[in-house]
Amino acid sequence: MFSSLNISTMKKCTLAAVIGATLLSTLASASNLDIGRAPTAEEIAGWDIDIRPDGKGLPPGEGSVADGEVIYEDKCAVCHGVFGEGEKRWPKLAGGFDTLTDDRPEKTVGSYWPYASTLWDYIHRTMPFPEPQSLSNNEVYATTAYVLYLNEIVDEDFVLTPDNLVLIAMPNAGNFYRDDRPDVINERCMENCKDPASIEVVQSLRGITPTDHFKEDGNDGVAYQEEIGKTADIPSLFEPAKAGLATYQQVCKACHDSGLAGAPKLGEKTNWKARIATGKETLYSHAINGFQGESGMMPAKGGQTQLTDDMVKQAVDYMVESSQ
Ligand code: HEC
Ligand code: HEC
Structure with missing residues (x-):
């Protein structure tokens, strides 16, 4: 199960690389x-x-386990531990054999990874963590050899080259298989189909995790729903300018508190001055219908089209009030 997931991720990475290369050559x-x-x-x-499992992409070079040990102790052990056991919470690079079916499997290069080529690629591309791509090709061969040695996959006198790297059999390789499921299964509906009007397109903001609803004493989903129900009532309880606060906090804040994606920050008077000068009706209309300005894209109703126009107007009132 875990294997199929992983292989499909890998497929995507390779695909992205292929698309990238194609685009560049185009x-x-x-x-x-x-x-x-x-x-x-x-x-x-x-x-x-990118380095592929068949070795395609590997540059010429070589590195021994012995050379790798020196580099590893100098540049890697501080995080990954002298034996690959991982210092503190830095990742382990070795061990974990026979733990893959445990409740908490220990996935390391040795216990989990299907291809040695990934190790070369990973170290070359990203490590050492604070200084990626600072190693020479020979140093990458040497540290790769050493990490393989820590996992008892090669002997201490081993010298890694492009030719023998592809021959290395990783212990868990056999548990990976090609995921031949299609990416999407959408059978065309011929009868009793869903009414298109009832299909709701849900828009969400990527890369933003709302944290306002996190409770200190737990994350009780039901309580959260109740709380949202209550906050939705808030507008009627306050004077007009404050009425938009709840909408602001639930929807607009994601961008307007931080200035994300070019949104004018709440309270940033100079930024708001010229906007306010265009008049409330313009601002209402931009907030309700969306607006592509010079600094970015204001999505219609902040992306939450279920909001009523009045709720959006109240939020605009609140924002204007707080920013002049
Ligand atoms: C400052 C700490 C640090 C140093 C130094 C460092 N690494 Fe890492 N290494 C990391 C972190 C953090 C990750 C996980 C990165 C992630 O998952 O995005 C990682 C991941 C890895 C992995 C993948 C592990 C896995 O199972 O996913 C390998 C292999 C690796 N490092 C090798 C090296 C080598 C070789 C060196 C020395 C040339 C090195 N690292 C130096 C912090 C470090
Ligand atoms: C995904 C991010 C995002 C969200 C969420 C968002 N906004 Fe915006 N908003 C923007 C950006 C970006 C701009 C600036 C557009 C420009 O001027 O280039 C903007 C501009 C505005 C403006 C000024 C328009 C003008 O004419 O200068 C108002 C008013 C506004 N937003 C109201 C709201 C309200 C109300 C909400 C919540 C219902 C909201 N925004 C949610 C990104 C967002």
């Missing part, structure tokens, strides 16, 4: 688009760094 050959300029071969090479 750009390179299209000289008449009148945008930017064709990337140089050197620039493409800087991006085209």
Whole structure:
């Protein structure tokens, strides 16, 4: 089960890399688009760094376990532990064999990863954590060899090269299989179909986790729903300008508190001055219908189209009141 999930992630990574490379080569050959300029071969090479399980992408070089040990102790052990056991909460790189079916499996390079090529790619691309891509190719071969050695996959006198890297059999490789399920299963509906008007498109803001509703004493979903029900009543309890506070907090704050995506920050008077000067009706209309301005995109009703126009207007009132 875990294996299939992982392989599909890997497929996507490779796909992204292929699309990236295709795009770059398309750009390179299209000289008449009148945008930017064709990337140089050197620039493409800087991006085209993925290493595939069959070894494609590996640069020439080599590195021994012995050399790897020196580099590892200097640049990696501080986080990953001298034996790959992981310092404090930094990731373990070794061990965990036979734990994959436990409740809390220990997934390491040795216990879990299907291909040695991923290890080379990962170290080359990202490590050491504070200084990614600072290692030479030979240093990457050496540290890869050493991490394999810590996992008892190669011997201490082993020297890793592009040719023997692809021959390394990772212990868990056999548990990975190709996920042949289609990405989406959407059978065309021929009868008794759903009324399109009843299909709701839910929009959400990516990369933002609302935290306002987190309770100190737990995360009781029912209590949260009740609380939301109550806060929805708040507008009628306050004077007009404060009425929009609840809507602001639930919807608009996500962008307008921090200035995310170019949103004018609440209380930032200079930013709001010219906007307010265009008149309340303009602001209402921009907030209700959406607005593409110079600093970004204000989605209609902040993306929450179930809000009534009045709720949005009240939120605008609250924002204007707080920003002049
Ligand atoms: C400052 C701490 C730090 C240092 C130094 C460091 N790493 Fe890491 N390493 C990390 C962190 C954090 C992750 C997990 C990153 C993530 O999951 O996004 C990681 C992940 C890894 C992984 C993948 C582990 C897994 O199972 O997902 C490998 C392999 C690795 N590091 C190798 C190295 C090597 C080799 C070096 C030295 C050249 C090194 N690291 C130096 C912090 C460090
Ligand atoms: C996804 C982020 C986002 C959310 C959520 C959001 N806004 Fe905005 N808003 C923007 C951005 C970006 C702008 C600036 C557009 C520009 O001027 O380029 C903006 C501008 C505005 C403006 C000024 C329009 C103008 O004419 O200058 C008002 C008023 C406004 N938002 C009200 C609201 C209200 C009310 C809500 C909640 C119901 C809300 N916004 C939610 C991103 C957001």
